[in-house]
Amino acid sequence: MNKIFLNIADFNLAVNFKMNKLMVGIFEAERNKLIQDITLYCRNFILKSRPKRIDFTIDISFIHPDILRKKKDFYIMLYRSLGKNRIETSYLINIFEFQWILQGALHLLFLKSGALVFHASANSFGDEAHLFVGKSGAGKSTIMKLLDKKYRALGDDSIIVRRQNGKINCYQTPLVEKNSWMNKTSKKYRLGKIFFLKKAKFFKIEKITDKEYVLNKALDHAWMIKIFNKSSLKSMLEFVDNFDEFYFLYFSKYREELLDFFSKHLSSHQQKSS
Numbered sequence: 001m002n003k004i005f006l007n008i009a010d011f012n013l014a015v016n017f018k019m020n021k022l023m024v025g026i027f028e029a030e031r032n033k034l035i036q037d038i039t040l041y042c043r044n045f046i047l048k049s050r051p052k053r054i055d056f057t058i059d060i061s062f063i064h065p066d067i068l069r070k071k072k073d074f075y076i077m078l079y080r081s082l083g084k085n086r087i088e089t090s091y092l093i094n095i096f097e098f099q100w101i102l103q104g105a106l107h108l109l110f111l112k113s114g115a116l117v118f119h120a121s122a123n124s125f126g127d128e129a130h131l132f133v134g135k136s137g138a139g140k141s142t143i144m145k146l147l148d149k150k151y152r153a154l155g156d157d158s159i160i161v162r163r164q165n166g167k168i169n170c171y172q173t174p175l176v177e178k179n180s181w182m183n184k185t186s187k188k189y190r191l192g193k194i195f196f197l198k199k200a201k202f203f204k205i206e207k208i209t210d211k212e213y214v215l216n217k218a219l220d221h222a223w224m225i226k227i228f229n230k231s232s233l234k235s236m237l238e239f240v241d242n243f244d245e246f247y248f249l250y251f252s253k254y255r256e257e258l259l260d261f262f263s264k265h266l267s268s269h270q271q272k273s274s
Helices: 028-041 095-113 140-147 211-220 230-242 255-273
Strands: 003-008 011-017 056-061 066-070 073-077 079-083 086-090 116-119 121-125 128-133 153-155 158-164 167-171 189-199 204-207 246-251
Touching (some): 003 028, 011 028, 011 095, 028 095, 056 095, 095 116, 095 158, 095 230, 116 230, 128 140, 128 158, 140 153, 140 255, 153 158, 158 230, 211 230
Parallel strands (some): 011 056, 056 086, 128 189, 189 246
Antiparallel strands (some): 121 153
8 A cells, every 4th residue: 555545524635655665674564554553543534546636645755753952852853844735754653643743734724725623522413513612621522422322422622614615514533532432434514503511400502692702712612723823713703703503501411311402402493494
C-alpha cells in the first residue's frame, strides 16, 4: 500500500507513503506499523479508490524530524510545508502524532471553507445530529452515554459543523477521543439543535433567543478559533446569524427519564413541523 485516501467532512486527503529504493529496509518496520495504525484508526474514513479531487496531501517519507533548540529547550518539528496544501512528515512518527498532524491539515481546510469544530458531544436522532455543549464537568460525555441506548453516540469531544449548499451539516472526526468504543464514520448529518447543558434535578428545554449570548458561548467552545482570528470569527458570526436552534437543556442523570423526555420532545417537534 503506497497511498491512503481519506474523506473527512467531504474533504479528500491523500496520504502518500513514499518509497526510496536506497532506504528500503531501514524504516520498513516503522512504515508498516504506521500504515497499519492509520488503516485501523481511520478505517471508516478511507475511500476505496482515488477521488477526482484532492484537497490536501500528507507525504510520509524517510526523513528525520528536525530538532530545534530555543534557549534551553528542544522542540521536534514533526512536519514541514511543501506548498499551499501539502506537507511532509517522517515514518518515525506514531499514530497519535499523525493524528495531531491530520488535525493541523484539517484546520487549514476548515479555515478556508468556513467549517467549524465544536468541543461538544453529539448523538444522532435519525438523520439529524444534536450537539451538547458545556464546560468540563457539565455532562457532555454523560448525556451522550445516557442517550446512546436509543440515539447513537457520534462524538464526545469534537464535532465538525459545515455549511454546504444552504444547509448546515455535521460530521464526525477520526481523531481519538475518550470513548474510543464509538464506531465513527464519514457519514453526513443535518445539524438539528445545539444544547448548552445545565445540570438539574428536572428536565427542561428552553430556547435561547439572545444571539450575543450564543456567540460568546459558541466562541468559548469552538476548536482553536481564537488562534485563527478574523476568518474563523467571521465564520462563527455567519453561523450564529444563520442558525436559530440554540437551547438550554436542564437534565439529571436518570437514563430512562432522559430517554422518555427526548422521545416526547422529538414527537412534539415533529408534530409542530408537520
